[in-house]
Amino acid sequence: MSILETPYLNLLKEIMTTGNDRSDRTGTGTKSIFGAQMRFDLQAGFPIITTKKVPFGLIKSELLWFLRGDTNIRFLLAHHNHIWDEWAFKSWIESSDYTGPDMTDFGLRSESDPEFKQVYLEEKKKFDQKILNDDVFAKKYGELGNVYGAQWRHWQTRNGKFIDQIQNVIEEIKNNPTSRRLIVTAWNPEDIPSAALPPCHVLFQFYVNDNRLSLQLYQRSGDMFLGIPFNIASYALLVHLIARETGLKVGDFIHTLGDAHIYHNHFEQVQELLTRKPYDAPKLWLNPEKNKIMDFEMTDIKLIDYKHHSTIKAPVAV
Numbered sequence: 001m002s003i004l005e006t007p008y009l010n011l012l013k014e015i016m017t018t019g020n021d022r023s024d025r026t027g028t029g030t031k032s033i034f035g036a037q038m039r040f041d042l043q044a045g046f047p048i049i050t051t052k053k054v055p056f057g058l059i060k061s062e063l064l065w066f067l068r069g070d071t072n073i074r075f076l077l078a079h080h081n082h083i084w085d086e087w088a089f090k091s092w093i094e095s096s097d098y099t100g101p102d103m104t105d106f107g108l109r110s111e112s113d114p115e116f117k118q119v120y121l122e123e124k125k126k127f128d129q130k131i132l133n134d135d136v137f138a139k140k141y142g143e144l145g146n147v148y149g150a151q152w153r154h155w156q157t158r159n160g161k162f163i164d165q166i167q168n169v170i171e172e173i174k175n176n177p178t179s180r181r182l183i184v185t186a187w188n189p190e191d192i193p194s195a196a197l198p199p200c201h202v203l204f205q206f207y208v209n210d211n212r213l214s215l216q217l218y219q220r221s222g223d224m225f226l227g228i229p230f231n232i233a234s235y236a237l238l239v240h241l242i243a244r245e246t247g248l249k250v251g252d253f254i255h256t257l258g259d260a261h262i263y264h265n266h267f268e269q270v271q272e273l274l275t276r277k278p279y280d281a282p283k284l285w286l287n288p289e290k291n292k293i294m295d296f297e298m299t300d301i302k303l304i305d306y307k308h309h310s311t312i313k314a315p316v317a318v
Ligand SMILES: Nc1nc(=O)c2c([nH]1)NC[C@@H]1CN(c3ccc(C(=O)N[C@@H](CCC(=O)O)C(=O)O)cc3)CN21
Pocket: 054, 055, 082, 083, 084, 197, 223, 226, 227, 228, 230, 311, 312, 313, 314, 316, 317, 318
């Protein structure tokens, strides 16, 4: 059987050997190429990376969070998902309400200074607890602004109305499957200056052929080691969910990247990953009793036979 993650492994190799050395916003430094594409046949299995352990539970809770139109990290914390913490924490420590120890540049500093890392982890733990237990605090500091959930489900128009792009595209897929306008965009130029992190997965388009639903994503910036395995699994899951609601089978997921990069402090991890032999891809199980994306909960979504190598830890660039 062919190995589903081959396009991912090949792209890692290509960036390691031909990538440009570039400085970046986070001060970490990357090797990067511009313009790349991976294609995954979703009939052949579920494209989750097997050469390291990818925490699928976090991917499920993040996607359900987007689909709820939620932009507050409280829902994620309640599901033990911490992948968005740093960006909320940043707005907290930069606010005038924060009076704790100096947290300037906490991302990079905690990598080089173990003593500081302890102080930082303590502060972040307190922050997370406060988000979970204090409604007023959560409303003010758990909010990430107009991130994916907001743009997908309640894009705000000039005249104060809201557009539900997900509901609209589902209707269009059902009623007008050959449409070439089956698009959802998260990139709203008006919101970019105020966003904690401008959207990385910027725009996606659906395509229906032979009763199969395909999706192509344009991602402007991809952290190949940490972010991309999440993004691949997340969009593959989205195709399955929308296919379920529209009564279609799954087709391809095509992942198109702008700046595809590997951070300098991920090189060793990437080398280690590339020595590993991938396993056959698992299958996705969706609760057969559910048909509407909004009805899906964590326990309605499972991977069957996800065989994988061990976790490889890597620091996230903030
Ligand atoms: N530099 C950077 N890379 C990203 O991938 C990224 C951002 N920033 N900012 C926004 C989101 C948050 N994302 C993240 C953040 C952290 C992990 C991460 O640390 N993943 C670990 C597991 C974490 C855990 O188990 O809690 C991994 O091994 O995949 C992954 C994606 C993706 N995005």
